[in-house]
Amino acid sequence: xxxxxxxxxxxxxxxxxxxxxxxxxxxxxxxxxxxxxxxxxxxxxxxxxxxxxxxxxxxxxxxxxxxxxxxxxxxxxxxxxxxxxxxxxxxxxxxxxxxxxxxxxxxxxxxxxxxxxxxxxxxxxxxxxxxxxxxxxxxxxxxxxxxxxxxxxxxxxxxxxxxxxxxxxxxxxxxxxxxxxxxxxxxxxxxxxxxxxxxxxxxxxxxxxxxxxxxxxxxxxxxxxxxxxxxxxxxxxxxxxxxxxxxxxxxxxxxxxxxxxxxxxxxxxxxxxxxxxxxxxxxxxxxxxxxxxxxxxxxxxxxxxxxxxxxxxxxxxxxxxxxxx
Amino acid sequence: xxxxxxxxxxxxxxxxxxxxxxxxxxxxxxxxxxxxxxxxxxxxxxxxxxxxxxxxxxxxxxxxxxxxxxxxxxxxxxxxxxxxxxxxxxxxxxxxxxxxxxxxxxxxxxxxxxxxxxxxxxxxxxxxxxxxxxxxxxxxxxxxxxxxxxxxxxxxxxxxxxxxxxxxxxxxxxxxxxxxxxxxxxxxxxxxxxxxxxxxxxxxxxxxxxxxxxxxxxxxxxxxxxxxxxxxxxxxxxxxxxxxxxxxxxxxxxxxxxxxxxxxxxxxxxxxxxxxxxxxxxxxxxxxxxxxxxxxxxxxxxxxxxx
Ligand SMILES: Nc1ncnc2c1ncn2[C@@H]1O[C@H](COP(=O)(O)OP(=O)(O)OP(=O)(O)O)[C@@H](O)[C@H]1O
Ligand SMILES: [Mg+2]
Numbered sequence: 001x002x003x004x005x006x007x008x009x010x011x012x013x014x015x016x017x018x019x020x021x022x023x024x025x026x027x028x029x030x031x032x033x034x035x036x037x038x039x040x041x042x043x044x045x046x047x048x049x050x051x052x053x054x055x056x057x058x059x060x061x062x063x064x065x066x067x068x069x070x071x072x073x074x075x076x077x078x079x080x081x082x083x084x085x086x087x088x089x090x091x092x093x094x095x096x097x098x099x100x101x102x103x104x105x106x107x108x109x110x111x112x113x114x115x116x117x118x119x120x121x122x123x124x125x126x127x128x129x130x131x132x133x134x135x136x137x138x139x140x141x142x143x144x145x146x147x148x149x150x151x152x153x154x155x156x157x158x159x160x161x162x163x164x165x166x167x168x169x170x171x172x173x174x175x176x177x178x179x180x181x182x183x184x185x186x187x188x189x190x191x192x193x194x195x196x197x198x199x200x201x202x203x204x205x206x207x208x209x210x211x212x213x214x215x216x217x218x219x220x221x222x223x224x225x226x227x228x229x230x231x232x233x234x235x236x237x238x239x240x241x242x243x244x245x246x247x248x249x250x251x252x253x254x255x256x257x258x259x260x261x262x263x264x265x266x267x268x269x270x271x272x273x274x275x276x277x278x279x280x281x282x283x284x285x286x287x288x289x290x291x292x293x294x295x296x297x298x299x300x301x302x303x304x305x306x307x308x309x310x311x312x313x314x315x316x317x318x319x320x321x322x323x324x325x
Numbered sequence: 326x327x328x329x330x331x332x333x334x335x336x337x338x339x340x341x342x343x344x345x346x347x348x349x350x351x352x353x354x355x356x357x358x359x360x361x362x363x364x365x366x367x368x369x370x371x372x373x374x375x376x377x378x379x380x381x382x383x384x385x386x387x388x389x390x391x392x393x394x395x396x397x398x399x400x401x402x403x404x405x406x407x408x409x410x411x412x413x414x415x416x417x418x419x420x421x422x423x424x425x426x427x428x429x430x431x432x433x434x435x436x437x438x439x440x441x442x443x444x445x446x447x448x449x450x451x452x453x454x455x456x457x458x459x460x461x462x463x464x465x466x467x468x469x470x471x472x473x474x475x476x477x478x479x480x481x482x483x484x485x486x487x488x489x490x491x492x493x494x495x496x497x498x499x500x501x502x503x504x505x506x507x508x509x510x511x512x513x514x515x516x517x518x519x520x521x522x523x524x525x526x527x528x529x530x531x532x533x534x535x536x537x538x539x540x541x542x543x544x545x546x547x548x549x550x551x552x553x554x555x556x557x558x559x560x561x562x563x564x565x566x567x568x569x570x571x572x573x574x575x576x577x578x579x580x581x582x583x584x585x586x587x588x589x590x591x592x593x594x595x596x597x598x599x600x601x602x603x604x605x606x607x608x609x610x611x612x613x614x615x616x617x618x619x620x621x622x623x624x625x626x627x628x629x630x631x632x
Contacts, residue, residue, distance in 0.1 A: 083540075088538070097529060102529040103530055104533065
């Protein structure tokens with residue numbers, strides 16, 4: 001089966017007079033139909049910009065996709081005329097964001113915001129579109145959907161707002177849903193509900209999901225495959241279980257060690273990764289993780305490792321590839 | 326909403342009440358004997374006549390009594406009569422008020438159309454030559470006094486090109502003064518619109534709108550403009566106040582027969598009752614219009630309704 005989304009050597013930079021920030025560097029990955037891919041990494045590692053590049057939504061200026069291809073169902077989105085890309089956005093490929101309050105327009109009723117998404121990509125009459133909008137709200141389990149459709153975003157709770165965002169994303173049954181930290185702004189119980197909701201909808205609709213998070217533990221039971229990003233690069237990618245069982249990049253190792261484990265013995269302490277990610281405006285020579293890496297060898301500071309397969313589905317960008325101690 | 330409305334109404338009434346006090350004190354704040362000042366130009370009045378006038382105006386009584394008398398008359402719609410000609414002041418003002426309202430409304434339309442359009446494009450084309458050209462024009466617009474702009478427009482369009490009449494009070498005559506007064510305020514509205522739009526254009530909901538695949542025109546008109554206008558509408562009340570002030574100057578430049586022109590004439594004639602009436606009507610109009618514009622603001626931004 002050909003991949004639904006195939007990103008090849010994507011680089012996105014922010015070019016200002018003061019500096020060029022290399023937010024995404026030579027990123028390649030694929031998403032298969034119906035598959036859920038998790039993208040994990042620290043704040044500023046380029047997760048959002050990678051997926052915004054796919055959607056063609058990088059703020060420009062200053063953002064600029066400097067190289068690469070983004071194939072969606074075989075079509076290179078980066079070469080597509082803007083109008084054709086717009087017909088795919090919100091239709092076959094949808095994206096939901098971290099902060100549902102600021103992501104909804106405060107002065108428009110949510111019904112209007114849903115209906116405009118529906119009518120953009122269908123020929124439904126406004127009455128039919130409204131009926132569909134109510135149906136979508138019911139689908140994301142918003143009670144009293146028929147009345148709530150006339151409310152404004154500020155009249156909803158955080159969790160309900162994110163449900164509205166999800167309903168909006170599902171307006172045209174997308175083949176790919178990109179969820180950019182959709183639960184980060186919510187409290188823990190609501191987080192779990194949203195994760196469950198997306199799992200449920202994913203099963204019903206058979207859509208592929210790209211789930212961005214900085215919390216590796218959230219992806220357990222959710223993602224099929226995981227991409228680990230560091231400083232704008234993919235440093236490791238593997239099926240979920242493979243990655244948990246056999247992480248081979250020191251950064252992934254660090255991420256796993258910073259997750260509290262219920263089954264761990266009392267004395268094993270949580271170990272956050274020491275140090276800070278590099279300044280993307282002044283990209284270091286060699287491996288970007290080397291300055292923070294306890295396994296670094298001389299070669300790491302001079303040569304940037306590229307992704308290398310250690311098994312058919314598991315790739316690591318590291319000269320050392322240490323086994324978990 | 327209702328509570329907000331009543332709060333707004335009360336503060337409006339309070340403002341007008343304060344104005345009535347100020348208006349009563351006005352006569353006594355000007356140095357010299359008001360009656361003598363008023364009648365200085367007519368030699369024929371004798372001291373006995375002056376005394377008679379003083380008594381008629383109630384100026385021989387204590388100030389608080391004067392105030393109560395004044396309020397009593399005003400509440401009955403009696404604003405007094407003009408010094409010369411003995412016409413009822415209220416009639417005189419009410420005949421001319423529509424002209425002033427016509428001028429300020431037309432100017433407000435010019436301000437909004439020119440100011441919002443310019444500010445919107447400057448924000449959308451931020452940091453390009455379009456932006457810098459528009460904003461340079463806006464700074465010029467703010468620094469140029471409106472009487473000078475008015476005289477220039479008059480010189481070009483009436484005297485050189487002969488397209489429009491020099492002065493008077495007809496619909497064709499409205500064009501130049503409305504443009505003069507409108508442009509003077511458009512400059513500051515365009516700057517406000519620009520900064521407000523720049524803020525809106527980087528908001529998350531703009532990204533959401535684009536993520537839906539909406540056309541750029543829809544994204545801008547439905548999602549950006551309405552949010553950007555919230556701040557602009559919020560400022561319109563203040564703009565209208567400036568505009569009423571500006572109308573006094575512009576009406577005189579273009580001989581537009583509004584209350585502003587009447588006010589200046591009355592000041593030259595030391596016609597206190599008319600000046601007092603003018604101030605009261607002026608304040609009332611400003612209060613009422615700002616109130617209406619504030620309600621518009623509440624209507625356009627649903628978040629405020631529940632505060
Ligand atoms: N508008 C912008 N102008 C300049 N640099 C930007 C801009 N947006 C993002 N960047 C830079 O791009 C880099 C990647 O940002 P990105 O938003 O993709 O990070 P992220 O991995 O999604 O982080 P987070 O977990 O905080 O959302 C950051 O270092 C940031 O400084
Ligand atoms: Mg992000």
